[in-house]
Amino acid sequence: xxxxxxxxxxxxxxxxxxxxxIAYALAAEGAAVxxxxxxxxxxxxxxxxxxxxxxxxxxxxxxVTDAAQIEAAIDRTVAxxxxxxxxxxxxxxxxxGTVCDIPMELVEAGWRSGPLATLLFMRGAHEHxxxxxxxxxxxxxxxxxxxxxxxxxxxxxxxxxxxISRAAAVEWAPDGIRVNTxxxxxxxxxxxxxxxxxxxxxxxxxxxxxxxxxxxxxADIGPAVAFLCSPAAGYITGTTLTIDGGSVRVR
Numbered sequence: 001x002x003x004x005x006x007x008x009x010x011x012x013x014x015x016x017x018x019x020x021x022i023a024y025a026l027a028a029e030g031a032a033v034x035x036x037x038x039x040x041x042x043x044x045x046x047x048x049x050x051x052x053x054x055x056x057x058x059x060x061x062x063x064v065t066d067a068a069q070i071e072a073a074i075d076r077t078v079a080x081x082x083x084x085x086x087x088x089x090x091x092x093x094x095x096x097g098t099v100c101d102i103p104m105e106l107v108e109a110g111w112r113s114g115p116l117a118t119l120l121f122m123r124g125a126h127e128h129x130x131x132x133x134x135x136x137x138x139x140x141x142x143x144x145x146x147x148x149x150x151x152x153x154x155x156x157x158x159x160x161x162x163x164i165s166r167a168a169a170v171e172w173a174p175d176g177i178r179v180n181t182x183x184x185x186x187x188x189x190x191x192x193x194x195x196x197x198x199x200x201x202x203x204x205x206x207x208x209x210x211x212x213x214x215x216x217x218x219a220d221i222g223p224a225v226a227f228l229c230s231p232a233a234g235y236i237t238g239t240t241l242t243i244d245g246g247s248v249r250v251r
Contacts, residue, residue: 002030003230008081010034012064012121013091015042017188018138018217022088025222026229031086034077036060037099038091046241056081064091064117065109080225084128086229089118089161090138091207094190095153109137115160122168126177134229137165139240141248143183162240169238177208180228186215187242210246 009026012116013019015037027050035057037052043059044144050057058080059095078084095102095110128134139162142148142155164183169179184207191214195202206212215221224243227233242248 001095002028003232004086004226005030006146007031007229008034009084009088009229010036010060010077010084010121010125011084011088011090012036012062012117012125014046015039016046017186017190018047018091018186018221019217021186021217021219021222022090022225023057023222024218025226026051026086026088027053027057028222029226029230030055031229032058032081032083033055034073036062036064036073036091038063064121064140064236065112068121070117070120071124074128078128081214083226084125084134085123087129087133088119088138089121089135090140090224091117095157096151097153098150099152109214110154110157111160112204114157114216115164116191119164119196122164122179122237126172126175127178129172130175135165135168135175135177136225136228137161137179138183139165139181139183139184140244141185141244159213163238178233180233180237181240182221182225182228183240183244183248184215184217184221185209185247186221188217208247209244213245215243215245223237 009031011023014023014035035047036044040061046056047059062069093109094112095106140158142151143158148155165181
């Protein structure tokens with residue numbers, strides 16, 4: 001028996017990285033998972049792996065910057081998997097750059113794929129989640145770090161996601177919907193690409209992680225999200241859970 005038996009989850013940005021790790025963890029706890037992402041081959045591979053492990057999954061190609069595709073993803077999940085009990089908003093385009101120099105198209109892409117997509121998914125899923133549903137939105141340390149030079153616009157988008165989450169946690173509590181946020185630190189393809197480009201960066205980062213390692217999306221981030229979505233976390237809403245090996249304490 002898993003903590004998510006009989007539940008249906010929709011995870012965005014689930015073709016790789018943190019979204020994929022969350023999808024695997026939810027499936028391991030018994031949830032049927034709609035694996036959403038804009039690259040068909042990636043979400044199909046994630047869904048196939050869940051099925052190979054004995055779970056139930058549905059690959060859903062979805063560009064989260066397109067409102068019509070968001071609506072279609074929710075509708076398809078409900079139609080093919082029977083309900084929608086858990087929504088995980090993980091997808092977000094990186095929009096790094098300084099305040100003066102970052103191209104406006106990157107700023108807009110970050111907002112469309114992050115807080116605006118999160119808001120649209122939440123609104124579209126609300127009627128299905130009512131009763132005992134759960135939303136987990138993915139934020140970043142960039143939303144709260146003191147030095148955000150070069151990542152301030154990305155942090156601003158993540159701050160907006162946290163604010164939306166807190167508001168919904170209060171506004172949707174009477175509807176029986178819990179809403180929480182996570183701040184993960186894990187070895188994703190994007191993080192690894194940066195580590196590969198900057199000499200000694202991994203060593204310098206690990207100096208700030210008391211547990212001495214970079215998190216794994218499936219082994220470290222996924223189970224924490226599965227807990228937040230489970231009945232065991234039934235009295236937790238409106239909070240932000242940092243999953244970073246303790247580094248928030250030494251920033």
